Amino acid sequence: MNVETKVKTTVDLVIYNAAETITCVGEGMTEIGVIENAWIAIKDDKIVGVGPEEEITNKFDLEKSVSINATGKVVAPGFVDCHTHLVFNGSRVEEYAAKLSGNVDENLEELGITTGPNRTIELTRHASEEELFQQAKKRMLSMLDYGITTIESKSGYGLTTESEIKILEVGRRLGKETPVDVLNTFLGAHGIPNGMSKSEYIEILIKEMIPEVGERKLAEFCDAWCDEGYFTAEESKQILQAGLQYGMKSKLHADAYSYIGGSDLAVEMNMVSVDHLNFTPVEVMEKLAKSEVTGVLMPALDFAVGHKQPFEARRMLDLGMNIALATDLCPACYTESMQFVINLACRLYKFTVEEAIKAATFGGARALDLDDRGIIQTGKLADLQIWDIPTYKHIAYELGTNIVETVIKDGKVVVSR
Ligand SMILES: [Zn+2]
Missing domain, CATH: 2.30.40.10 (Urease, subunit C, domain 1)
Incomplete structure (x- = not known):
């Protein structure tokens, strides 16, 4: 036979x-x-x-x-964490603890506690690449223990060409020397450095920083903070278009503390993602739902800062928007756990369990334009x-x-x- x-x-x-x-x-x-x-x-x-x-x-x-x-x-x-500020020096634990007992920024200044991103920028600029690497690596390996296998890591705590590049180099090293995949985002437009006008800084961003980051192929994405007191939609557009010329796909911090047209710009530029969305009007959610853009929601950040305007996740989901959940790990929101984010998303923002899991895996991958995972x-x-x-x-x-x-x-x- x-x-x-x-x-x-x-x-x-x-x-x-x-x-x-x-x-x-x-x-x-x-x-x-x-x-x-x-x-x-x-x-x-x-x-x-x-x-x-x-x-x-x-x-x-x-x-x-x-x-x-x-x-x-x-x-x-594996979870895909599509929005983190993983690389920074020190912490803001004194500020966080003091605010828990009702202090506001002005009291803290009197107490001699420096607050906000400027504190982190100061510390990060003065840290060596090795110091930044060791601190970020510790956080990242803990995130891996919580099931995160891909991480997006933003610069933005340097705001000088040298220090922004240092942060992005740390991101590259983390990707090489640990099991986790790290995708870099250049977020030089995270704020305006002290002692410089916004127009001067935008000039440096577009003429110096983005070309340097682009030529060294240090970032997959370019991002900006579009909000009152930060960058307007028009300024964000100029910055992100400069990024596109160097192959960096667009992302945007938008509508976190005010609505000044950031989410509209995300639709107009067909960005990979638009992140935060606390003040996004329903009409723009509807536009987003018809687009390919992923809305990235970060319940832990809103929890950590006691945000006064919760984002309307249920409405966005019902409209059919692409949604991702992310930790937003940063000095103001110190969580390494996507599971904690899922807990908050389900309890406080009415995600179903299924939606929360999908937003933290498939949704995260889509927010990073990755179709090989999630x-x-x-x-x-x-x-x-x-x-x-x-x-x-x-x-x-x-x-x-x-x-x-x-x-x-x-x-x-x-x-x-
Ligand atoms: Zn952010």
């Missing part, structure tokens, strides 16, 4: 029998594609198969692969996390628990708790 033997593909890693696999594949923000008892086969850095046991064992040779038993657990894509599907990067919970809904229910047991980045186990 002539038995045809099919040669099976060998794989490096197999995750088997997960109670639920959250693929995040599907239409809209609510469809998260839950598969029960799935097996996932991984070769090199890619997912090569997702399906029932029989399908995977028939197709692949699992003999020599490492296997992870996920019985009773949940497998999800979902569990054959051909995508094997960036995965295993949660030690019986069903995915526990992620919203367990407040402050780190539910992550295992993190896999590029097909390798990088966290095992």
Whole structure:
């Protein structure tokens, strides 16, 4: 008898029998594609198969692969944190603690506590690249423990060519020397440096800083702070257009403390993302919903600063906007946990659990213009996390628990708790 033997593909890693696999594949923000008892086969850095046991064992040779038993657990894509200010020196803990007991900026000045971004800029300018690297690395490895496998990192605490480049170089080094993928955003337009007029600074941004960052290929994105007291929509447009000339895609901090047309500009320029959106009018949400632009919402920042105008997430989701959730890790919002962000999004902003998970994975990837991650599907990067919970809904229910047991980045186990 002539038995045809099919040669099976060998794989490096197999995750088997997960109670639920959250693929995040599907239409809209609510469809998260839950598969029960799935097996996932991984070769090199890619997912090569997702399906029932029989399908995977028939197709692949699992003999020599490492296997992870996920019985009773949940497998999800790694979180993609699309908005952080990861690289900075020191902290603003004194300011935060003093404000908790009712102090405002003026009292703090009298107490000798320097406040706001200027404090961080001062500290960051004077730190060495190595100091910045070590501090950011510690934060980033903690974020990896919380399931974050891709991070966007903004400059913007230097505001001089030299110090902005130093921050971006640290971002590049973090990407090389840790398992996490780091995408850099040039945010020289985070504020206006002391002792300089805004027009002088814009000139430096456009003629000196952006060309330098661009030629050194130090950033994937260019960003600006469009708000009252910062940059107007017209100024933001000039800055972002200069970035585009050097291949940096546009992002924007908009409508965080006032509405001056930032979100409209995001639609007009078809930006990758527009972030904050506390003061965005409904008419602009409707325009955003018809566009490809992703709205990035950051519940932890609003929580940390006690924001007076909560963003209207429910309305944005109901209108059908592309939404991402991000930590906004920065000296004013010190969280390394996307799970905490999900807790807040569900409880305070009426996200469904499904929407929150999708916004923190698929949504984050879309806000970084990445289509190779954020979902569990054959051909995508094997960036995965295993949660030690019986069903995915526990992620919203367990407040402050780190539910992550295992993190896999590029097909390798990088966290095992
Ligand atoms: Zn920000």
